[in-house]
Amino acid sequence: MKVLLVNPITRNVSLSSPDLGLGYLAKALENKNHQVDVLDCVNLKMTFKKFEDYIVNHFFDVIGFRVFSTDLPSVKKSLLLVKKRSPHAKIILGGAHPSVFPEQTLQYFKEADFAFRGEAEIGLAELICNFLNLDETRKTQIPGLIWRNKGEIKSNPQIFPEDLDSLGHPDWNLINPCNYPFQTSYLTKSKIVAPLIMTRGCPYQCSFCSCRSVTGHKIRSHSVSYIIEEIKFLKTNFGINEVCFIDDNFLFFKDMVSDLCEQLIKQKINIKWSCFGIRLDLIDKDMLSLMEKAGCYLLTVGIESGSQRILDHMKKKLTLDLIKRKINLIHTETHVKIIGNFILGYPLEKEEDIYKTVQLANSLPISGANFFPFHPTPGTEIFDELLAKKELKTIDWDLMGQDRRPYIPQGISKQKFTWLFVLAFLSFYMRPRIILNVLLATRSLERLKYIFRRLFIFIR
Numbered sequence: 001m002k003v004l005l006v007n008p009i010t011r012n013v014s015l016s017s018p019d020l021g022l023g024y025l026a027k028a029l030e031n032k033n034h035q036v037d038v039l040d041c042v043n044l045k046m047t048f049k050k051f052e053d054y055i056v057n058h059f060f061d062v063i064g065f066r067v068f069s070t071d072l073p074s075v076k077k078s079l080l081l082v083k084k085r086s087p088h089a090k091i092i093l094g095g096a097h098p099s100v101f102p103e104q105t106l107q108y109f110k111e112a113d114f115a116f117r118g119e120a121e122i123g124l125a126e127l128i129c130n131f132l133n134l135d136e137t138r139k140t141q142i143p144g145l146i147w148r149n150k151g152e153i154k155s156n157p158q159i160f161p162e163d164l165d166s167l168g169h170p171d172w173n174l175i176n177p178c179n180y181p182f183q184t185s186y187l188t189k190s191k192i193v194a195p196l197i198m199t200r201g202c203p204y205q206c207s208f209c210s211c212r213s214v215t216g217h218k219i220r221s222h223s224v225s226y227i228i229e230e231i232k233f234l235k236t237n238f239g240i241n242e243v244c245f246i247d248d249n250f251l252f253f254k255d256m257v258s259d260l261c262e263q264l265i266k267q268k269i270n271i272k273w274s275c276f277g278i279r280l281d282l283i284d285k286d287m288l289s290l291m292e293k294a295g296c297y298l299l300t301v302g303i304e305s306g307s308q309r310i311l312d313h314m315k316k317k318l319t320l321d322l323i324k325r326k327i328n329l330i331h332t333e334t335h336v337k338i339i340g341n342f343i344l345g346y347p348l349e350k351e352e353d354i355y356k357t358v359q360l361a362n363s364l365p366i367s368g369a370n371f372f373p374f375h376p377t378p379g380t381e382i383f384d385e386l387l388a389k390k391e392l393k394t395i396d397w398d399l400m401g402q403d404r405r406p407y408i409p410q411g412i413s414k415q416k417f418t419w420l421f422v423l424a425f426l427s428f429y430m431r432p433r434i435i436l437n438v439l440l441a442t443r444s445l446e447r448l449k450y451i452f453r454r455l456f457i458f459i460r
Contacts, residue, residue, distance in 0.1 A: 001061040001128055003029055007040040008078055009051060010071045016043035017195055018177050020246075021095075022066060023170025028121040030171060032129050038174040048077060055085045062128055066095040069378050072108065079111040090131070094120050099213045100379035102146045102155040115146040118158035118214055119200070121167050160216040164200065165226045169233070178238055185368050186438055187298055187337050189272055190242035194234050198222050198260075199247045204279075205315045205381070208343065211248050213379035219252050224259045231264075231271055242272040250275045251282040258287065261294035274298035280318060280326040285333050292334045299330065300370075303340040306360030307353040310346055315381075324364065331365040339368035344421055346374045347382060347391070349409045351420070358424045367437055371424045373405050373417075 005022045019040065026036040037060075041051060055063075063082055067075050079091060093115040098105040105115050116123055123144040130138055139147050143159040161167060177194040201219040202211050234240035251257055264271065273294075278301050305311050308320050330338055342357055361369045376383045376392055386392045391410070408417045428434060 001131070002035045002059060003037070003062045003064065003128065004058070004060040005036065005038045006063060006065045006078070007038070007042055008065055008067070008071055009041040009046055009048060009074045010068075011074070016040060016180060018172075018175035018180050019066065020170055020175070020195055020197055023172065023175040024121055024167055025064070025094075025124060026171040026174050027168045028125045029128065031168065032125050034125075034128060036171070036174065038171075040175075043180055048081065051078060052081045052085060055082055060086065060089050062090045062092060064092040064094060064124070067093050067097045067105070068095060069097045069100075072097070076109065076111075079109060083111050090114070092116070092124065092127070094124070096210060096214055097378065098146060099158075100210065103153045106146055106148060106153050117144045117146060117155060118216065119160060120144055122159065122161065123156075158216070160201065160218065160220065162220055164220055164222045169226075169230055172234065172238065176238065177234070177240060185298070185300075185339055185370075187339065187368055188242070188244075188274070189297065192238075192240060193242045193244050194238070194240045195246045196227065196230060196243045197247055198227055198245060198256075199249055199252060202248045203252075204249070204317070207313065207315050207381040207385075208346070208374070208377065209248075210377045210379035210383075215248075219249055221253050221256060224256060224263055227260055228263050228267065228269070231269060235269075235271065241270075242274075244274045244276055246276045248277045249279060250277055251279060251287070254282065254287060258290060261290045261296075264294040269295075271295050272297055274300070276300050277302070280323055283326050283329065285329060288330060288334050288336065292336050296336060298337045298339065300339045300341060301327070303327075303360070303364075304343050305346065305349075305353065306342075306356035306358070307349070310349055310353050313348055314346065320360070323360075327364045327366060337368070338364075338366040339370065340364065340366045341370045341372065342424070343372055343374050344424060345405070345407065345409055345412075345417055347376075347386060347407070347409055349412075351412060351416070354420050354424070358420075358427055361424065361428050362431070367434075369424075369428045371421060371428075373421065374407055374409075376407050 005025055007016070007019050007022060019038070022038050026038060029036050039054065063086070065075055065078065082089060082091060091112045093105060093109060093112050098115040099117045102115065102117050106112060114127060123142050126142050127145060136149060139145060140156065143156060145156045147154050178192055199219055199221045200215040201217060202209070202215065203217055203219055231243060234243065273296050275296065278299050280301055303323055304314060304316060306320070311318055311320070327338060330336055340361060342361055344354055344357065376386050405414070405417065408414055429438070
């Protein structure tokens with residue numbers, strides 16, 4: 001069958017990156033002899049008119065959409081266009097939103113035929129291979145499948161493959177990293193960066209994070225040989241000189257990370273790399289030294305708050321003292337740059353808590369800071385808590401984008417919160433040391449514009 005996998009139109013993402021999830025799904029389908037295309041509407045800056053023209057001019061038996069909660073209205077519009085222009089095509093949904101709201105997904109998207117919860121490489125391939133003889137019994141056996149049965153919506157149990165290597169490598173030809181301006185910050189050294197993922201799953205209980213709803217609680221890993229092979233493939237076939245590990249818990253299997261670093265050094269694989277998800281409590285001096293020797297030059301760490309009270313409610317299992325010690329360890333023992341991620345507007349926060357976060361960010365020897373407005377994300381403990389307290393009486397999914405303000409803590413006005421966010425941004429980036437770092441590291445006007453574009457989008 002001819003299958004199209006779609007990263008849908010959205011106004012909630014500033015920059016697109018190669019979608020590894022769609023790349024893995026494409027490989028799973030290709031292994032079953034299906035023809036697969038990937039359409040990244042974000043990277044192609046598609047309008048709905050261009051999307052409609054694409055559907056008219058191409059034939060597909062199956063069209064699958066990745067769905068985040070932020071994109072419900074735009075995906076709905078896209079599905080209506082598919083039904084209008086390609087009524088024969090089966091429509092399948094997957095991603096974070098169906099994983100959290102399986103029944104509601106098919107209720108809202110009446111145009112969709114099926115949806116999936118969690119990791120879908122196995123289930124999607126099994127569904128499409130059995131379309132010609134898909135009876136009720138077979139539907140019940142497909143892992144993660146969300147389906148209709150006589151007016152009732154059924155949701156099958158998810159499975160999380162233990163052997164990640166068995167899934168194969170993503171089809172990089174369909175998510176060619178050379179076609180993406182994927183850069184995690186102004187500190188990124190290369191123009192082209194390929195994302196990699198070594199682990200799936202998260203055993204931690206952070207109240208604001210929904211990753212477990214898709215990848216499960218148990219953490220699983222690719223082998224070191226798999227990652228080495230993938231890096232070599234990217235270097236040879238796409239000229240990639242830098243990768244970014246986008247794992248939620250890159251250092252969880254520390255022995256495996258040590259082995260990876262040693263292999264990169266031993267095999268003289270000249271690659272620059274960074275990590276997007278590092279827990280500070282897993283960092284130690286020897287590991288940092290080995291990572292830097294193997295090519296690591298940038299770490300993004302989740303600090304989240306400068307208030308111990310808020311950190312405790314977030315269930316981060318971090319103390320302010322540990323945060324300061326580990327950040328200083330990285331700074332004093334290596335030349336690795338550090339970017340801190342912070343959340344502003346978390347429930348229970350008062351103005352003084354936000355001021356503490358701003359003060360902490362400015363006191364740490366970090367080179368960059370990402371300030372994110374809190375989002376009550378479906379599939380998280382805090383989302384359920386806010387619903388129970390009736391603090392989320394109505395949910396405007398269109399306000400759940402990257403730089404929007406879907407929630408403001410009680411006791412803080414919208415105007416005041418906007419001012420606090422601007423204060424955090426300007427007080428960090430308008431310091432002479434940071435200005436110099438930005439000017440030295442920013443080799444293109446686009447990177448500099450991106451930094452301030454995010455601020456202006458938020459203020460607007």
